[in-house]
Amino acid sequence: METPKCTSEIFGINVFNDALMRERLPKNIYKAFVSARKGHQEMTLSVADVIANAMKDWAIEKGATHYCHWFQPMTGLTAEKHDAFINPTPDGKTILEFSGKELIKGEPDASSFPSGGLRATFEARGYTAWDITSPAFVRENGKNIILYIPSAFCSYTGVALDKKTPLLRSMEALSKQAVRVLKALGNTSVSAVAATLGPEQEYFLVDRKFFDKRLDLLLAGRTLCGAPSPRGQEMEDHYFGSLHERVANFMNEVNVELWKLGVSAKTQHNEVSPAQYELAPVFATVNVATDHNQLTMDAMQKIALRHGFVCLLHEKPFAGVNGSGKHNNWSMCTDTGINLLDPGNTPHDNMVFLVFLCAVIRAVDKYAGILRASVATPANDHRLGANEAPPAIVSIFLGEQLTDIFEQLASGKAKSSKQGGEMKVGVTTLPPLPKDSTDRNRTSPFAFTGNKFEFRMVGSSQSTAGPMFVLNTIVADILSEVADELEKSKNINADTQKLLQRIVKEHARIIYNGDNYVEEWAKEAEKRGLPNVRSSVDSILTIYSPEHIKLFSKHNVLSKVELHARMEILLENYAKTLNIEAKTMLQMGRRQILPAAIAFAGKVACAMNSMTTAGVKPEAQKALLKKANDLIAELSEVLNVLQVAVAKAKETDKADKKADAYRDKVVPAMVEVRRVADELETIVDAELWPMPTYAQMLFIR
Numbered sequence: 066m067e068t069p070k071c072t073s074e075i076f077g078i079n080v081f082n083d084a085l086m087r088e089r090l091p092k093n094i095y096k097a098f099v100s101a102r103k104g105h106q107e108m109t110l111s112v113a114d115v116i117a118n119a120m121k122d123w124a125i126e127k128g129a130t131h132y133c134h135w136f137q138p139m140t141g142l143t144a145e146k147h148d149a150f151i152n153p154t155p156d157g158k159t160i161l162e163f164s165g166k167e168l169i170k171g172e173p174d175a176s177s178f179p180s181g182g183l184r185a186t187f188e189a190r191g192y193t194a195w196d197i198t199s200p201a202f203v204r205e206n207g208k209n210i211i212l213y214i215p216s217a218f219c220s221y222t223g224v225a226l227d228k229k230t231p232l233l234r235s236m237e238a239l240s241k242q243a244v245r246v247l248k249a250l251g252n253t254s255v256s257a258v259a260a261t262l263g264p265e266q267e268y269f270l271v272d273r274k275f276f277d278k279r280l281d282l283l284l285a286g287r288t289l290c291g292a293p294s295p296r297g298q299e300m301e302d303h304y305f306g307s308l309h310e311r312v313a314n315f316m317n318e319v320n321v322e323l324w325k326l327g328v329s330a331k332t333q334h335n336e337v338s339p340a341q342y343e344l345a346p347v348f349a350t351v352n353v354a355t356d357h358n359q360l361t362m363d364a365m366q367k368i369a370l371r372h373g374f375v376c377l378l379h380e381k382p383f384a385g386v387n388g389s390g391k392h393n394n395w396s397m398c399t400d401t402g403i404n405l406l407d408p409g410n411t412p413h414d415n416m417v418f419l420v421f422l423c424a425v426i427r428a429v430d431k432y433a434g435i436l437r438a439s440v441a442t443p444a445n446d447h448r449l450g451a452n453e454a455p456p457a458i459v460s461i462f463l464g465e466q467l468t469d470i471f472e473q474l475a476s477g478k479a480k481s482s483k484q485g486g487e488m489k490v491g492v493t494t495l496p497p498l499p500k501d502s503t504d505r506n507r508t509s510p511f512a513f514t515g516n517k518f519e520f521r522m523v524g525s526s527q528s529t530a531g532p533m534f535v536l537n538t539i540v541a542d543i544l545s546e547v548a549d550e551l552e553k554s555k556n557i558n559a560d561t562q563k564l565l566q567r568i569v570k571e572h573a574r575i576i577y578n579g580d581n582y583v584e585e586w587a588k589e590a591e592k593r594g595l596p597n598v599r600s601s602v603d604s605i606l607t608i609y610s611p612e613h614i615k616l617f618s619k620h621n622v623l624s625k626v627e628l629h630a631r632m633e634i635l636l637e638n639y640a641k642t643l644n645i646e647a648k649t650m651l652q653m654g655r656r657q658i659l660p661a662a663i664a665f666a667g668k669v670a671c672a673m674n675s676m677t678t679a680g681v682k683p684e685a686q687k688a689l690l691k692k693a694n695d696l697i698a699e700l701s702e703v704l705n706v707l708q709v710a711v712a713k714a715k716e717t718d719k720a721d722k723k724a725d726a727y728r729d730k731v732v733p734a735m736v737e738v739r740r741v742a743d744e745l746e747t748i749v750d751a752e753l754w755p756m757p758t759y760a761q762m763l764f765i766r
């Protein structure tokens with residue numbers, strides 16, 4: 066692999082970015098493009114023709130042979146279908162072409178992607194549409210070089226079938242309402258507000274040779290059984306530890322690949338669990354950041370293989386150690402460059418900040434249910450509400466300084482801001498450190514972290530589009546309320562103050578600065594009336610409600626049918642995931658674990674016979690054999706129970722009942738199989754055990 070001499074030389078070299086467009090496009094075409102990107106005019110075919118041609122020439126110079134519309138169906142992954150630039154001519158040769166029409170629109174068949182019942186109502190034909198807000202790029206995949214066009218994906222009738230469309234719609238909604246609020250507050254120079262996102266991506270790396278021997282990792286992405294390693298994460302020595310050289314090489318290659326693609330991979334470090342790591346980029350607009358996060362996940366998985374690793378993005382690959390999340394750092398930024406969640410030095414008299422802060426607080430409290438549902442997946446059930454970070458209760462961490470201001474607002478006007486000051490470490494040669502006004506809180510699901518909120522419930526394998534379009538929409542909705550009120554105001558200062566006071570009083574219950582992991586918080590939250598929906602199925606079922614239908618249609622983010630489809634897809638996905646996990650477990654139980662245990666018991670029995678013949682009483686062996694034999698019987702029994710549960714769940718008709726059946730019958734049966742299998746693992750001869758152990762997978766690299 067080539068090592069870069071200078072990062073700035075390779076950054077973005079595979080992106081058809083603004084600098085390139087300015088260089089390669091006629092001035093009027095570039096202008097028209099920028100104006101279309103701002104939403105000021107439509108992208109015309111004649112403009113697209115010129116851009117397509119320039120894109121093609123550039124891509125071919127880079128060695129590209131094909132182009133593709135790159136889109137994000139409801140699988141949560143990305144999809145692409147490649148078309149070569151070739152266009153054969155009658156004389157037996159070919160010319161290389163790429164038209165504006167081909168750039169603007171693609172026509173993949175929509176019938177083989179999840180549609181949540183929309184397919185029955187609508188035609189199979191689907192369209193992809195060029196997303197001009199996210200730049201095109203070329204990607205090298207082995208020797209194959211392709212021009213990628215980021216695209217939205219919809220059905221023949223214009224119904225969104227992807228994750229990007231609602232995200233783009235939600236950004237427009239947020240921008241529109243935020244601009245209204247700013248205008249009402251006297252800022253007339255802002256014409257657009259962008260939601261920004263910096264997603265911190267956690268992942269595991271496991272040696273390929275172990276991965277290949279684990280059917281569960283191969284098919285389900287997580288271990289379905291495995292006794293705990295004698296050593297786990299208790300020494301707290303992995304987090305931020307010195308990187309293993311092989312891991313560092315992997316990270317280096319990922320960085321270079323991402324930098325070329327214009328992804329600003331910035332931070333890398335060891336995470337809490339052994340074999341767990343994190344990568345964070347510099348934030349971007351939420352749409353571009355979402356595309357970049359998809360590229361990041363894809364690049365990590367491909368590059369891991371080149372280093373003999375497999376990259377696990379699952380939320381809980383290993384029981385008993387840290388799971389993986391994707392902290393979504395989110396804020397709003399004006400086209401004049403103001404971060405609306407930046408408190409400044411004296412937040413108490415920063416009216417704009419306080420209004421936007423309070424709007425977010427009200428949005429998160431009022432719509433806690435749909436925010437929780439945006440991260441409801443079977444994989445995330447192993448994190449949220451399973452005594453692991455963060456809990457399923459949505460609450461907000463504000464920190465000392467803002468909580469103080471929040472309390473002042475409740476009694477009328479905020480008059481002061483607590484300051485951080487300076488901190489002396491007690492060593493004269495160390496510099497005094499400017500202290501933040503607030504400590505951090507690692508356990509909060511929705512934490513204010515200086516000049517942005519950090520939504521920590523998002524799962525590591527999830528597309529950020531879902532949680533982000535929900536967050537954008539709920540905030541847009543509250544901002545629209547705020548704008549309605551303030552636009553009518555005759556005395557903006559007094560009325561804003563009243564509005565803030567009202568929000569603070571009504572939503573004080575959502576603020577919680579304490580430890581979110583302790584049992585007392587669950588009790589306290591219940592007293593405060595905050596929902597605690599532990600199961601993703603229950604959470605998904607709350608999606609299609611009159612309140613949410615109204616919310617998403619008011620802001621043109623999802624129509625009623627689109628919202629319903631999304632709920633159906635999530636329910637189906639729950640059942641399908643559990644079905645795969647359960648069947649994988651049955652296979653491992655019957656074809657690997659049970660035979661190993663039987664072989665072991667046979668070995669002990671033979672040894673006992675020889676000892677008896679030799680005149681020695683094999684008492685310990687007898688006890689061991691009995692234990693093995695009992696566990697073998699128990700394992701057979703629980704495997705049978707699991708099989709029956711899966712068969713029944715599979716036959717269940719309606720999506721909600723089916724998901725219920727998997728959760729209520731299949732999951733508990735799997736827990737039982739695991740319990741017995743893990744116990745067997747602790748007594749069966751290591752030579753006979755048919756798969757790598759937790760200790761091997763977590764510690765050997």
Ligand code: ADP
Nearest residue numbers: 261262263264345346347348394395396404517
């Ligand atoms: P932490 O200390 O929690 O790791 P960092 O300061 O490293 O926080 O930032 C984490 C992520 O937050 C990074 O991706 C960063 O780019 C992003 N971030 C910073 N400011 C903003 C913002 N205004 N909007 C969105 N994301 C932001």
Ligand code: MG
Nearest residue numbers: 265392514519
């Ligand atoms: Mg963080």
